[in-house]
Amino acid sequence: MIEKEHTLITKNFPETFDNPLEFNKKLDQVHHIMETFKDLIELCGDDPNRNGLQETPYRVLKAFFEYTEGYREDPKLHLEKTFDVNHKELVIVKDIEFYSICEHHFAPFFGVAHVGYIPNQKVTGLSKIARMVEGYAKRFQVQERLTTQISEAIEEVLEPKGTMVVVEAKHMCMCGRGIKKSRASTTTSSVRGIFADKPEARAEFLSLLYK
Numbered sequence: 001m002i003e004k005e006h007t008l009i010t011k012n013f014p015e016t017f018d019n020p021l022e023f024n025k026k027l028d029q030v031h032h033i034m035e036t037f038k039d040l041i042e043l044c045g046d047d048p049n050r051n052g053l054q055e056t057p058y059r060v061l062k063a064f065f066e067y068t069e070g071y072r073e074d075p076k077l078h079l080e081k082t083f084d085v086n087h088k089e090l091v092i093v094k095d096i097e098f099y100s101i102c103e104h105h106f107a108p109f110f111g112v113a114h115v116g117y118i119p120n121q122k123v124t125g126l127s128k129i130a131r132m133v134e135g136y137a138k139r140f141q142v143q144e145r146l147t148t149q150i151s152e153a154i155e156e157v158l159e160p161k162g163t164m165v166v167v168e169a170k171h172m173c174m175c176g177r178g179i180k181k182s183r184a185s186t187t188t189s190s191v192r193g194i195f196a197d198k199p200e201a202r203a204e205f206l207s208l209l210y211k
Contacts, residue, residue, distance in 0.1 A: 004058060005027060005030050005031070005034075005058070006027070008030065008058075008061070008062060008065065009023060009026045009027060009030065010023075011065075012065045012069070012072065013026055013072075030061065033057075033061055034057040034058060034061060035057075037056065037057035037060055037061070038057055041053055041056065041057075066138075067099075067100075067101050067138060068101070068138055068139055068140065069138050070134070070135045070136060070137065070138030070139040071138075071139055073135050074135075075131070075132045075133075075134075075135025075136050075149075075153060076132065076153045076156060076157050078124075078128040078129075078131040078132045078135065079124045079128055079129070079132055079153060079154065079157040079158060080124075080157060081124060081125055081128055082122045082123060082124050082158070083123050083124070083125070085119075085123040087119055087123055088118070088119060088161075089118065090116055090117075090118055090201075090204060090205065090208070091116060091117055091118070091119065091123070092114065092115070092116040092205065092208055092209065093114070093115050093116075093126055093129045093130065094112075094114045094209060095112045095114065096112060096113040096114070096115065096129070096130045096133045096134075097110075097111075097112055098110065098111065098112070098113055098133055098134060098137035098146075098169075099137065099138075100137040100138065100139070100141045100143075100146065100169075101139075101140050101141065102140075102141070102142065102171060102172075102173045103140035103141060103142060104142070104173060105173040105177070106140075107171070107172040107173040107176065107177070108172050109141075109143065109169050109170060109171040109172060109173070110169060110170060111167065111168045111169030111170060111185070112167070112168055112169075113133045113137075113146075113147075113150060113165065113166070113167045114165065114166045114167075114168075114209050115129050115133065115150060115154065115163075115164075115165050116163070116164045116165070116195075116205050116208075116209075117154050117158060117160040117161075117162065117163045117164070118160050118161040118162045118193075118194060118195075118201075119158070119160050119161070120158075120159055120160050120161050121159070122157075122158045122159060122160070123158075124157075124158060129154075132150065132153055133150055136149045136150060136153070143167055143169050143171070143186055143188050144188055146167060146188075147165050147166075147167045147188040147189065147190045148190050150165045150167075150190070151163045151164070151165040151190035151191075151192055152190075152192075154192075155192050155193070160193065161193055161194045162191075162192060162193030162194030162195040162196070162197075162201060163190075163191070163192040163193060163195065164189070164190070164191050164192070164195040164201075164202065164205045165189065165190045165191075166187065166188070166189045166209065167187070167188045167189075168185060168186070168187050169185065169186055170184070170185050170186075171184075171186060
């Protein structure tokens with residue numbers, strides 16, 4: 001297990017490879033968290049030493065590093081790859097799937113993001129928008145902040161005439177626990193520039209989105 005823990009740290013925190021003090025600090029944190037997961041399993045009523053659960057603390061921690069890998073990048077940087085394309089009309093990338101973690105209960109929420117912008121001079125690659133969305137989603141999040149971060153990144157890097165983002169998601173903290181409304185979904189939006197100023201621009205976006 002020690003070898004796995006070392007690999008976990010060097011993979012997710014490569015900057016610690018040549019920094020023994022920081023590496024050992026992360027290693028101590030890993031050990032502490034894994035012991036805490038064992039306590040959680042026991043507190044919930046099971047035996048952390050039984051067959052199916054012995055490696056669960058390691059697997060959970062490894063999964064959380066994957067869920068939150070967006071902290072180890074600046075998602076806006078994906079948008080800096082631009083192309084010299086003379087296009088001044090609406091660009092929409094629809095149905096960008098994402099999976100995130102609710103910061104209130106550490107329960108998953110997931111859905112799709114629809115991102116539209118009207119270029120001023122800069123046009124970015126379509127896959128770059130999806131990568132940017134994923135970068136912000138793979139953090140401890142709330143849907144409202146995620147929606148705003150996506151639109152602000154587009155505004156900051158591409159400087160378009162307008163940006164509009166719509167996010168639709170299901171939250172397991174609402175569907176699978178608490179009020180347990182399995183069919184409930186949440187929609188959030190963020191509008192900037194021409195989309196905020198002109199209702200007809202918003203209408204065009206929505207008509208293309210839901211046609």
